[in-house]
Amino acid sequence: MTDTIAHTRAAAAASERSRxxxxxxxxxxxxxxxxxxxxxxxxxxLLCPLPVxxxxxALNRLAIGQTLRVECTDRGSLADFPALARQRSLxxxxxxxxxxxxxxxxxxxxx
Amino acid sequence: MKTETSGHGxxxxxxxxxxxxxxxxxxxxxxxxxxAYPPLILAATAASLGWEVGIFFTFxxxxxxxxxxxxxxxxxxxxxxxxxxxxxxxxxxxPGMTAAATRMMKxxxxxxxxxxxxxxxxxxxxxxVKLFACSTTMGVMGVKETDLVPxxxxxxxxxxxxxxxxxxVSLFV
Numbered sequence: 557m558t559d560t561i562a563h564t565r566a567a568a569a570a571s572e573r574s575r576x577x578x579x580x581x582x583x584x585x586x587x588x589x590x591x592x593x594x595x596x597x598x599x600x601x602l603l604c605p606l607p608v609x610x611x612x613x614a615l616n617r618l619a620i621g622q623t624l625r626v627e628c629t630d631r632g633s634l635a636d637f638p639a640l641a642r643q644r645s646l647x648x649x650x651x652x653x654x655x656x657x658x659x660x661x662x663x664x665x666x667x
Numbered sequence: 668m669k670t671e672t673s674g675h676g677x678x679x680x681x682x683x684x685x686x687x688x689x690x691x692x693x694x695x696x697x698x699x700x701x702x703a704y705p706p707l708i709l710a711a712t713a714a715s716l717g718w719e720v721g722i723f724f725t726f727x728x729x730x731x732x733x734x735x736x737x738x739x740x741x742x743x744x745x746x747x748x749x750x751x752x753x754x755x756x757x758x759x760x761x762p763g764m765t766a767a768a769t770r771m772m773k774x775x776x777x778x779x780x781x782x783x784x785x786x787x788x789x790x791x792x793x794x795x796v797k798l799f800a801c802s803t804t805m806g807v808m809g810v811k812e813t814d815l816v817p818x819x820x821x822x823x824x825x826x827x828x829x830x831x832x833x834x835x836v837s838l839f840v
Contacts, residue, residue, distance in 0.1 A: 603779050603780070605708050605709075605711045605715065606780070606781075608715045608716070609712070609714075609715045609790065611715070612716070640715070643689075643716040643718075644717050
């Protein structure tokens with residue numbers, strides 16, 4: 557399990573953020589560089605409820621407006637992360653799956 | 668792939684219990700290894716979504732809160748046609764078969780990085796899940812307060828129903 561706070565990439569994240577939001581098909585750009593986030597969470601190899609639980613804990617460490625990138629290998633996460641975003645104050649900026657790995661980019665919003 | 672989530676299903680409209688949060692009320696009635704996981708998984712998930720969660724542990728389900736017994740919960744092959752190793756059902760009655768099935772299930776859980784039952788209870792406590800220990804069960808089965816894991820609240824059905832009355836989701840597991 558590796559949580560990496562990438563403070564130094566905050567500026568890059570900001571520009572990435574606007575780019576991702578303006579894209580009509582988020583996550584659809586296969587082969588594009590991975591979006592840069594304020595915090596990254598590796599949930600590969602974990603099953604429900606651990607990806608959502610660990611994401612929830614990570615969100616508590618983020619400020620409003622910051623982004624979190626989560627990688628999962630639980631097929632159910634494709635349904636779970638949009639639901640998580642609805643249930644908490646989050647925007648799911650992108651969701652994609654490639655080679656059995658689901659990648660989500662979330663932004664924490666004001667409650 | 669859906670990306671924007673605002674305005675979907677009125678998710679920001681919160682439950683009607685006055686706390687501004689949705690509420691999940693579960694009854695955990697099974698004292699088996701396979702019966703312990705579903706309520707604990709649902710509780711951990713709901714708490715992660717920011718919901719209030721309470722679980723009423725009653726009858727054999729109280730074993731999940733029992734400091735010693737919850738480490739020894741078992742899965743029985745007898746009368747369980749879902750067991751993955753297709754042995755004739757009666758073979759499941761032989762000595763050692765329940766222990767074998769339990770070892771097998773614990774092995775799956777470990778390989779899948781799933782927390783153990785005690786670890787799930789730690790997650791529940793850290794997430795603020797209310798753990799109601801059924802006082803009637805304690806009386807009937809001779810369970811003492813000191814037998815229970817820390818954080819368990821001894822309560823009767825009335826206290827649980829008072830909590831569940833304002834729940835958005837209620838499940839008997």
